[in-house]
Amino acid sequence: MTDKKLHKILLIVIFSLITLVMATATVINCLTLPERPFSETENRYLQKFPEFNFDTVTEKTFMSDFESYFSDRVVLREDWIRLMNSFDRMLGKREIKGVFTEDGRMIEAWKSYDADSVNKNLAAMQQFAEAYDKKKVYFMLAPTAQDIYSETLPANCGAANQKAFIKMCYDSLPLITGIDVYTSLSAAKNDYIYYRTDHHWTSYGAFLGYEAVCKAMQINGFALNDFNIEHAANDFRGTLYSKTLDNSIQPDVIDIYTLATGEPKSEIKVFGEEQTYDSLYQRDFLEKKDKYSTFLGLNTPKLDITTENLSKVENDSKLLIIKDSYANALIPFLSKHYSDITVLDLRYINGTFESVEVNVNDYDAVLFVYNVITFSQDTNVSKLSFMSE
Numbered sequence: 501m502t503d504k505k506l507h508k509i510l511l512i513v514i515f516s517l518i519t520l521v522m523a524t525a526t527v528i529n530c531l532t533l534p535e536r537p538f539s540e541t542e543n544r545y546l547q548k549f550p551e552f553n554f555d556t557v558t559e560k561t562f563m564s565d566f567e568s569y570f571s572d573r574v575v576l577r578e579d580w581i582r583l584m585n586s587f588d589r590m591l592g593k594r595e596i597k598g599v600f601t602e603d604g605r606m607i608e609a610w611k612s613y614d615a616d617s618v619n620k621n622l623a624a625m626q627q628f629a630e631a632y633d634k635k636k637v638y639f640m641l642a643p644t645a646q647d648i649y650s651e652t653l654p655a656n657c658g659a660a661n662q663k664a665f666i667k668m669c670y671d672s673l674p675l676i677t678g679i680d681v682y683t684s685l686s687a688a689k690n691d692y693i694y695y696r697t698d699h700h701w702t703s704y705g706a707f708l709g710y711e712a713v714c715k716a717m718q719i720n721g722f723a724l725n726d727f728n729i730e731h732a733a734n735d736f737r738g739t740l741y742s743k744t745l746d747n748s749i750q751p752d753v754i755d756i757y758t759l760a761t762g763e764p765k766s767e768i769k770v771f772g773e774e775q776t777y778d779s780l781y782q783r784d785f786l787e788k789k790d791k792y793s794t795f796l797g798l799n800t801p802k803l804d805i806t807t808e809n810l811s812k813v814e815n816d817s818k819l820l821i822i823k824d825s826y827a828n829a830l831i832p833f834l835s836k837h838y839s840d841i842t843v844l845d846l847r848y849i850n851g852t853f854e855s856v857e858v859n860v861n862d863y864d865a866v867l868f869v870y871n872v873i874t875f876s877q878d879t880n881v882s883k884l885s886f887m888s889e
Contacts, residue, residue, distance in 0.1 A: 594654045597743040602652040606740035606749055607645045608699045611658040613665070613876035621881035622672045625868065628884045629675035632860050638716060639868040640679035641666045641875060642701065642709060642826055645694040648685055662872045669875070676868075681712040695752040698738020699873070700792055703729075703755040706829035709869075713830070717865065719837055727757040732783070736791040754791050756781055759836065764809045766835055771802035771856060780805070780832040795828040796843075802856045803843040807835050820863040822846065824878065827869035834867075846880040 594600060600607040629637045646653070647662035663682055670678030685693055685701075685708055693705035701709070707724065714721030736752040768777040777797075785793040796803060817839040821827060824845065835841060842858060849856060860866065875881070 595657065599740050599743050600653055600657070601744065601746060601749065603649070604749060605645065605649065605652070605694070605696045606744065606746070607649060607653070608740060608873060609657075609659065610644065610646055610662070610873045610876070611660050613660070617879050618669070618876055620879070621875065622669060624882045624884040625676060626673055629673070632866070633675065635860065635863070636717075636865040637676045637868075638679055638713070638865070639670070639673060639676045640681055640709060640713060641669055642869070642871045643682050643685060644699060644871050644873055647872075648689050648694070665872055665876070677716055679712050679716040681709050684708040684712055692753075695736070695738055696749050697741040697752055698736070698792060699740055700738070700826060701829065702752075703757055703829055707757065707833060709830050710833035713834065713867065717867075722759065722833075722836065726759060726761070728760050730756045730758065732756045732794065733786045733791055737789070738792060754786065754794055756794070757832070764807050764836060766805055766807045768796070769804040770797065771800050780835060792825070792828070796831060799825060799845055799848055801845060801848040802858070805831070805835055805841040805843065807839055810836065810839060818863045820844070820858070820860060820866045821869060822866065823869040824871060824874040826871045826874070830869060846883050847878060849880070849883060
């Protein structure tokens, strides 16, 4: 037997032993340890043990779900994912699980969108504006890091043009005022405006969004030097890290902006909860994996924010915001101008808007805030038709 053949057999034996040991250890863990429902590192719910009955067996769903269940609980699973992704990078792969890692930054890939879905969203927004034609309605569609740092991406990677997409959306909504935040973010590209490991903009990126909103809505806004900036956490690893588990990228910083002259008093009521909160920042999340939820807390269908002692109150002081999670870091800035803000996340509203008790006529202005990727993929925007009836 040649040395080459012996080496090959030895590798097969070692690999088989490792596989057997891991499978055995995984079975023991599944039988002896409590079932873990959620992986904080991967930021997702794990597959539950599938129901075993005649239907699941004959429809072959039991084995498929069991494979997912077992895979989710493989011993050292996260280390294996990290190792396999490292191998892919060593082989020259530039995009892993929909994430580019370039120039010390993770960037969520956006290559295409369903035109029919986007057109339905735009039609629903236009119908909304027509139904409430006495209301001032604004739309801020924020680019993601992909477009701002497009020059760092691999050539011919298929990245779609977000600037053109934003223009198309604004041009399709003649009754809604589009807010240009693209220009400000592009000009500040060398600053810390997007997280390195998460798909959101940073607090400074959100501040630039706040300035753009103030300009479009004619709000007498605060300047950057009016704020104290607290570096509240420096070990944030966000949603894009959860996909790649790449420890080579520097963790992010969570910044909290507060007025140097003192914050106005705010009260936040979360839909479905009896408890109210006296801060827009839920600091408990600074000790958890999901640190972005420090801004307003977990996603919810509706938030009601009331603020007192405003130094720069707007004449139109009741604002309705319809948004995705990009708005969460923006809203604390806007709360310093409005006595009442209601925040809706259409992704979490089931049925009609009667369930969340929102009457658009109660508000002086309406602001839509989305990032390009969410808006292009979120079919829930069509729920606006319930509010237009």
